[in-house]
Amino acid sequence: MKQDVDSILTVQGLTKRYAVTVLENVCFELRPGEIHGLLGANGAGKSTLCKIISGLVAPTAGSMSLASQMYSPSNKQTAESVGVQIVQQELNLIPTLSVAENLFLGRMPHVAGVILQQELQRRARVALERFGLDSIDPKMMVSRLGVGYQQMLEIAGALDRPCRVLILDEPTACLSAGETARLFERLTQLAQDGVGIIYISHRLDEVATICQRVTVLRDGRVVCTRDTHNLTTAMMVELMSGVNGEQCEASRSLTLEPCSDENVGAQHSASIQRIFSSSPLYSGEKGADHNISIRPPRPPLPETGRGGEEWLLGSSPIATELSDRPVLLKVEGLTRKGVVNDVSFELHAGERLGIAGLVGSGRTELLRLLFGADHADAGWIRLSPDFRERRMRHPSQAVRAGFAMVTEDRKQNGLLLSQSIRVNASLCSMRRRFSRWGWIRRQAEQKAVQEVCHSMDTRCTGIDQIVEKLSGGNQQKVAIAKWLIQDASIFLFDEPTRGIDVSARQRIYKLFESLAMQGKALVIVSSDLDELLATCDRTLVMSAGCISGVFERNEWSHEKIMQAAFAGYSGGMA
Amino acid sequence: MNSFRKYAGLVGVLGILVAVFSLSSKNFFQLATLISIANQIPDLTLVAVGMTLVLVVGGIDLSVGSVLALSSAVMGTFIVDFHWPLVASIPMAMLIGALCGLINGSISIGAKIPSFIVTLGMLEIARGATKTITNSQTKYIGSVIEPIGEPLPWLMLSPAFLVALGAVVLGELLLTRTVFGRYCIAIGTNAEAVRMSGIRAAPYSISVFVLCGLLCGLAGVTQAARLAAVDPNAAMGIELSAIAACVIGGTSLMGGRGSVISSFFGVLIIAVLQTGLAQLGVSDANKQIITGVVIILAVLMDALRSRFAINVHLSPKEL
Numbered sequence: 001m002k003q004d005v006d007s008i009l010t011v012q013g014l015t016k017r018y019a020v021t022v023l024e025n026v027c028f029e030l031r032p033g034e035i036h037g038l039l040g041a042n043g044a045g046k047s048t049l050c051k052i053i054s055g056l057v058a059p060t061a062g063s064m065s066l067a068s069q070m071y072s073p074s075n076k077q078t079a080e081s082v083g084v085q086i087v088q089q090e091l092n093l094i095p096t097l098s099v100a101e102n103l104f105l106g107r108m109p110h111v112a113g114v115i116l117q118q119e120l121q122r123r124a125r126v127a128l129e130r131f132g133l134d135s136i137d138p139k140m141m142v143s144r145l146g147v148g149y150q151q152m153l154e155i156a157g158a159l160d161r162p163c164r165v166l167i168l169d170e171p172t173a174c175l176s177a178g179e180t181a182r183l184f185e186r187l188t189q190l191a192q193d194g195v196g197i198i199y200i201s202h203r204l205d206e207v208a209t210i211c212q213r214v215t216v217l218r219d220g221r222v223v224c225t226r227d228t229h230n231l232t233t234a235m236m237v238e239l240m241s242g243v244n245g246e247q248c249e250a251s252r253s254l255t256l257e258p259c260s261d262e263n264v265g266a267q268h269s270a271s272i273q274r275i276f277s278s279s280p281l282y283s284g285e286k287g288a289d290h291n292i293s294i295r296p297p298r299p300p301l302p303e304t305g306r307g308g309e310e311w312l313l314g315s316s317p318i319a320t321e322l323s324d325r326p327v328l329l330k331v332e333g334l335t336r337k338g339v340v341n342d343v344s345f346e347l348h349a350g351e352r353l354g355i356a357g358l359v360g361s362g363r364t365e366l367l368r369l370l371f372g373a374d375h376a377d378a379g380w381i382r383l384s385p386d387f388r389e390r391r392m393r394h395p396s397q398a399v400r401a402g403f404a405m406v407t408e409d410r411k412q413n414g415l416l417l418s419q420s421i422r423v424n425a426s427l428c429s430m431r432r433r434f435s436r437w438g439w440i441r442r443q444a445e446q447k448a449v450q451e452v453c454h455s456m457d458t459r460c461t462g463i464d465q466i467v468e469k470l471s472g473g474n475q476q477k478v479a480i481a482k483w484l485i486q487d488a489s490i491f492l493f494d495e496p497t498r499g500i501d502v503s504a505r506q507r508i509y510k511l512f513e514s515l516a517m518q519g520k521a522l523v524i525v526s527s528d529l530d531e532l533l534a535t536c537d538r539t540l541v542m543s544a545g546c547i548s549g550v551f552e553r554n555e556w557s558h559e560k561i562m563q564a565a566f567a568g569y570s571g572g573m574a
Numbered sequence: 575m576n577s578f579r580k581y582a583g584l585v586g587v588l589g590i591l592v593a594v595f596s597l598s599s600k601n602f603f604q605l606a607t608l609i610s611i612a613n614q615i616p617d618l619t620l621v622a623v624g625m626t627l628v629l630v631v632g633g634i635d636l637s638v639g640s641v642l643a644l645s646s647a648v649m650g651t652f653i654v655d656f657h658w659p660l661v662a663s664i665p666m667a668m669l670i671g672a673l674c675g676l677i678n679g680s681i682s683i684g685a686k687i688p689s690f691i692v693t694l695g696m697l698e699i700a701r702g703a704t705k706t707i708t709n710s711q712t713k714y715i716g717s718v719i720e721p722i723g724e725p726l727p728w729l730m731l732s733p734a735f736l737v738a739l740g741a742v743v744l745g746e747l748l749l750t751r752t753v754f755g756r757y758c759i760a761i762g763t764n765a766e767a768v769r770m771s772g773i774r775a776a777p778y779s780i781s782v783f784v785l786c787g788l789l790c791g792l793a794g795v796t797q798a799a800r801l802a803a804v805d806p807n808a809a810m811g812i813e814l815s816a817i818a819a820c821v822i823g824g825t826s827l828m829g830g831r832g833s834v835i836s837s838f839f840g841v842l843i844i845a846v847l848q849t850g851l852a853q854l855g856v857s858d859a860n861k862q863i864i865t866g867v868v869i870i871l872a873v874l875m876d877a878l879r880s881r882f883a884i885n886v887h888l889s890p891k892e893l
């Protein structure tokens with residue numbers, strides 16, 4: 001069988017668009033018996049690609065074939081039935097069921113609906129033994145297992161089904177060294193049996209060890225597919241961060257025949273368009289030394305991508321200017337066990353501090369500690385003017401101290417979706433600005449909300465429109481507007497432009513600008529490096545809960561930031 | 575304008591019911607009947623106001639009936655056994671109600687236990703306490719309390735009804751015009767978003783339960799006034815009528831949406847239905863069936879209407 005098909009899974013011209021394009025004409029090929037690494041920074045499209053392959057998400061365009069047969073799974077079940085298994089990053093086990101029940105959920109041995117317990121236990125034991133998990137009792141409740149075992153269990157469950165293609169998304173994130181070794185042993189065995197394995201991991205040294213080939217994704221496009229034996233982890237970082245882009249472009253069209261030249265051309269022009277529309281600085285980066293330096297007078301961000309040249313000049317250090325400014329916030333050794341480890345930094349008035357890092361590196365958690373949404377185990381937050389040692393116990397304390405936080409998931413905890421713009425925008429400042437003796441001052445409220453909506457160019461039918469019915473970008477503007485009305489002094493933004501359109505994004509960048517001018521301090525967490533490079537004065541990089549790099553505006557580059565972002569995971573700098 | 579449209583559906587349903595009963599029974603559309611309806615509903619109205627507030631913050635209070643009975647029993651004891659004057663005994667009833675609400679709220683909010691369970695417990699406790707206090711016997715209070723429930727000669731409405739009406743107006747103002755009400759709506763919509771806006775939700779949620787208990791205490795007074803006695807088995811099942819009234823009025827059981835005035839319309843619809851059917855000589859069993867059908871129909875209509883409204887709004891954008 002290996003002879004007649006040299007690839008078990010082929011993906012051609014795969015495109016997925018939501019509000020933005022997340023995958024653009026992706027071509028990818030998986031051979032039987034290979035472990036194929038999928039690399040890319042946050043939002044590069046790895047997860048989306050895997051979700052499409054495993055039938056969880058439908059592609060906008062493109063085709064797939066499995067063992068030379070057309071393959072277009074309509075849901076996860078069809079994908080599983082033809083042997084495509086996925087183990088996702090988040091655990092999909094049901095904690096209140098037993099190990100055996102979880103392993104065989106949906107395919108339990110039964111007679112007329114009555115589960116055959118004996119048979120179930122027996123099969124579960126076989127499945128566990130095959131994976132070297134003999135120590136687990138199949139009758140045990142899953143919630144009593146550690147996270148590492150749960151992860152292993154999930155992989156064991158996937159492997160127990162007929163399996164031709166196995167997709168693993170960050171399988172080792174919570175495994176110990178021993179468990180990882182056992183997993184690798186098993187994966188190598190599977191590969192020898194002819195299973196094609198797609199392996200996603202942030203741990204580049206693992207990828208280098210176990211994968212035969214890697215495909216690198218960037219901004220939803222395939223950068224290249226390479227053999228691992230002539231790749232170092234440093235080179236992988238380079239490929240992901242987009243240095244030497246042209247070189248990769250060339251090597252990709254060599255390795256992947258299915259992509260016609262025409263496609264490459266289309267991709268290229270599309271990529272240029274993306275670059276210009278989303279981030280003007282990207283074009284400058286290809287110029288001098290991959291370094292971006294911006295003159296201190298705060299650059300007005302151009303409405304459109306073009307015409308940005310005049311502020312892409314000079315390299316006078318912004319650091320001197322920043323140190324002249326008063327410090328608003330000192331963070332000292334802030335720690336929350338397991339997520340944020342000994343983080344210290346200072347924040348000046350008028351500074352826009354970016355925080356880069358991979359998803360799960362502790363960026364969001366750091367903001368939550370600052371905002372009092374979670375409690376720190378150690379460390380202090382000192383605020384001007386008195387700089388006394390304190391920790392936030394509740395967001396209300398943080399808000400009183402002048403913090404504002406625009407959360408990552410505005411639907412989950414940023415907005416009251418079923419309420420009006422008015423209710424959302426005035427919520428934080430209700431007591432302070434819009435009430436007298438507990439009664440709402442409706443006129444004042446209306447005036448303030450209308451003003452801020454207008455100044456943010458919020459597209460709405462009026463301030464009584466329900467937020468749920470606004471577009472994502474306008475929802476985000478409302479989520480920000482409530483803190484503008486509150487007039488906070490330190491703004492924490494968590495992925496402020498995620499999933500919103502270009503014009504809203506530009507508006508938000510402009511807002512960063514004007515907030516900084518007013519002497520507010522901004523902390524901006526973003527997975528979009530270009531965004532950080534374009535908007536921030538300084539960037540911290542977090543990796544595995546620690547700060548792994550601090551870059552001033554004139555010394556950063558994609559490559560350096562990416563290297564720092566991976567530093568905590570690959571056991572030392574490459 | 576806007577506010578009229580908000581209540582148009584409910585007024586319509588009420589109008590239809592009144593029209594149907596007026597046509598099918600000569601006795602219905604008469605001042606005496608309407609007044610008797612008005613004087614029957616203060617208890618349910620007061621409880622429904624409290625229930626609306628609790629539902630808005632995303633909770634539920636099943637103990638309202640028992641708390642009502644307990645408050646009226648306590649008041650009766652003070653009047654009859656301790657010979658307290660009425661003006662001093664009424665606050666005692668309200669105090670007991672508020673205390674029960676405080677216990678409900680503190681436990682369910684403080685220990686993050688669903689209010690359904692905590693108030694279910696309180697339902698049993700308060701009923702048991704009522705029976706202990708009254709020795710499971712109806713306690714006759716006498717003429718001292720009757721004026722509250724009897725129609726004022728110049729208005730033909732009872733003071734109890736006026737108090738209930740006042741509670742509706744104040745409740746609506748509280749919910750729509752005060753910071754407290756705004757926070758309640760926000761908490762019921764998304765408590766986590768409220769927390770992340772820097773607002774401590776717990777004091778507000780607990781206060782709502784206290785307020786609900788207080789209104790139950792007041793309802794205990796109006797009920798005792800109507801009966802001129804304390805009945806240990808009073809107001810059994812009133813929690814379901816109150817929830818039905820709120821739901822008919824469009825209050826969401828998931829929290830974040832509700833209007834006290836709409837709930838009052840819900841109470842009116844239930845009361846008109848009960849009285850009208852009784853006048854037509856419908857048996858108790860059939861009355862129950864019809865009431866159930868009307869509740870489901872009302873909610874169904876509301877659901878369809880709001881779904882339709884959303885579709886109308888979205889379709890041009892989605893094209």
